[in-house]
Amino acid sequence: IDSTREPAAEQLFKYFENESKQSTLTTSGGNPVADKSNILTAGERGPLLIEDLIYFDEMQRFDRERIPERVVHAKGAGAFGYFLVTNDIRPYSKATLFHPVGKKTPLVARFSTVIGERGSADTARDPRGFSIKFYTEDGIWDMVGNNTPIFFVRDPLMFISFIHSQKRNPVTNLKDFDSFWDFITLRPESTFQIMRHFSDLGTPDGHRHMNGYGSNTYKLVNEEGHPVYCKFHFLTDQGVRNLTADVAKRLEADDPDYSTRDLYNHIASGDFPSWTMYIQVMTFEEAERFRWNPFDVTKVWPENEFPLIEVGKMVLDRNPTNYFADIEQVGFAPSNMVPGIEPSPDKMLQGRLFAYQDTHLYRIGVNHKQLPVNSPFRSPVVNTIRDGPMTYTDNQGGAPNYFPSSFSKRSGCASAEQSRYRVSGDVARYNSSNEDNFSQPAMFWRDELSDYDRTALVNNMADHLSNAAPIFQDRMVKNVFEVDTKFGQMLHAALIRLKPKHLF
Numbered sequence: 193i194d195s196t197r198e199p200a201a202e203q204l205f206k207y208f209e210n211e212s213k214q215s216t217l218t219t220s221g222g223n224p225v226a227d228k229s230n231i232l233t234a235g236e237r238g239p240l241l242i243e244d245l246i247y248f249d250e251m252q253r254f255d256r257e258r259i260p261e262r263v264v265h266a267k268g269a270g271a272f273g274y275f276l277v278t279n280d281i282r283p284y285s286k287a288t289l290f291h292p293v294g295k296k297t298p299l300v301a302r303f304s305t306v307i308g309e310r311g312s313a314d315t316a317r318d319p320r321g322f323s324i325k326f327y328t329e330d331g332i333w334d335m336v337g338n339n340t341p342i343f344f345v346r347d348p349l350m351f352i353s354f355i356h357s358q359k360r361n362p363v364t365n366l367k368d369f370d371s372f373w374d375f376i377t378l379r380p381e382s383t384f385q386i387m388r389h390f391s392d393l394g395t396p397d398g399h400r401h402m403n404g405y406g407s408n409t410y411k412l413v414n415e416e417g418h419p420v421y422c423k424f425h426f427l428t429d430q431g432v433r434n435l436t437a438d439v440a441k442r443l444e445a446d447d448p449d450y451s452t453r454d455l456y457n458h459i460a461s462g463d464f465p466s467w468t469m470y471i472q473v474m475t476f477e478e479a480e481r482f483r484w485n486p487f488d489v490t491k492v493w494p495e496n497e498f499p500l501i502e503v504g505k506m507v508l509d510r511n512p513t514n515y516f517a518d519i520e521q522v523g524f525a526p527s528n529m530v531p532g533i534e535p536s537p538d539k540m541l542q543g544r545l546f547a548y549q550d551t552h553l554y555r556i557g558v559n560h561k562q563l564p565v566n567s568p569f570r571s572p573v574v575n576t577i578r579d580g581p582m583t584y585t586d587n588q589g590g591a592p593n594y595f596p597s598s599f600s601k602r603s604g605c606a607s608a609e610q611s612r613y614r615v616s617g618d619v620a621r622y623n624s625s626n627e628d629n630f631s632q633p634a635m636f637w638r639d640e641l642s643d644y645d646r647t648a649l650v651n652n653m654a655d656h657l658s659n660a661a662p663i664f665q666d667r668m669v670k671n672v673f674e675v676d677t678k679f680g681q682m683l684h685a686a687l688i689r690l691k692p693k694h695l696f
């Protein structure tokens with residue numbers, strides 16, 4: 193072991209040091225292997241034999257090593273740890289993981305970029321995924337958030353086009369600046385998030401130095417069945433730190449795995465990153481009076497009106513023992529909820545409730561919840577789901593696979609009952625594209641950004657936008673004039689200064 197090298201570089205040496213006993217090489221069936229270096233041939237220079245079972249065993253498995261990468265958030269890093277309750281929020285939620293003070297719940301977290309493929313660079317300008325799987329006594333709670341309290345669009349039907357507009361052009365297989373800016377400028381509800389995106393907040397300095405947010409509005413329900421609306425916040429105890437565009441770009445080339453390396457090394461050397469969890473709470477009466485739609489994920493709830501209430505601390509203290517098994521195969525789904533946490537009518541959240549388990553059934557497999565990293569190992573699974581490829585557990589043995597059953601002592605649990613709520617209104621496709629797209633961006637520009645931040649935002653945006661056709665540049669300038677005249681003027685001037693790119 194060379195203590196002058198980073199822990200990530202020393203992984204193989206560390207493994208070797210700890211490997212206690214000699215072991216025999218085997219086939220996948222566990223049969224001992226005598227020679228793993230030389231293929232079986234008919235004569236020294238002759239052809240291979242199909243009876244080289246060692247070769248075929250390994251090659252057939254090699255041919256099948258890949259599973260589909262995540263359709264979004266493909267590049268990521270993760271670690272294990274725990275959640276410690278520091279403040280009892282029982283008045284708001286009966287969720288058992290939140291009480292009493294001092295309770296520890298094991299968890300796994302994964303951080304990611306959104307658009308790039310599995311091998312893409314960690315420091316790309318992109319939101320960062322911030323997912324936590326809590327292994328609670330009441331099953332899994334997945335908090336699947338981002339490092340931004342808001343999102344680009346507020347209608348889930350828009351999500352697919354939003355993502356497609358940033359993925360590769362179907363003909364050129366290149367990222368397409370026109371499709372990106374075409375979509376963004378046609379959907380001005382994205383303005384607030386686009387401003388965060390092109391400020392230095394769009395390039396966090398690794399995963400440890402960013403906050404996490406549930407972003408969507410959820411519902412908390414207490415033991416009396418009383419509901420409130422809620423947002424989740426995880427503020428980094430390492431402090432927020434961002435990269436300038438130049439440094440982020442340099443790292444894309446020099447160290448594309450910068451954030452993965454940073455997380456691994458800090459945990460391996462005992463410097464465990466942590467985040468403090470808070471909630472914001474809004475009563476149903478406050479939701480009625482709120483000047484914005486409280487279920488609009490393109491907007492924040494101002495913290496001076498809805499103050500942060502501390503809940504506990506998340507600490508990451510263990511690196512994965514195997515990246516593929518622990519992190520590539522982990523599946524986070526907003527639909528994994530525990531009693532005491534429920535969906536709100538937030539359209540984006542409702543759209544997400546369907547998508548994640550659906551993609552896990554395809555990406556990982558129908559029995560993905562039996563894998564150790566996804567298993568609700570602290571609460572036995574009791575249901576009528578059976579069979580499917582790779583059934584790994586005892587498949588619930590002889591228990592009846594139907595309900596109700598005269599042969600079952602299984603029953604519902606009154607304390608898990610979902611809160612009741614009333615809905616009304618006509619079934620229709622309601623157009624939400626123009627619900628005050630600019631007042632929160634204006635507040636962000638005016639009150640939250642420093643002069644340095646404003647200049648960085650304008651320069652970073654102009655640098656990217658100058659790759660797009662003039663029609664999209666004009667439309668974006670027009671949109672940001674709606675935020676603030678100065679913003680419009682600055683972006684216009686920066687675009688004039690920059691030469692049009694990609695001239696042939």
Ligand code: HEM
Nearest residue numbers: 262265302321322323337338343348351407543544547551
């Ligand atoms: C990943 C869908 C909005 C955060 C994914 C995946 C899908 C998806 C299909 C891939 C999951 C996998 O393969 O395991 C959607 C849809 C959305 C939406 C349909 C809107 C209608 C959001 C929002 C956030 C978010 C608003 C943040 C608040 C994430 C994160 C991941 C992810 C963090 C990566 C999870 C991981 O680490 O494995 N999303 N998403 N998504 N999404 Fe969304």
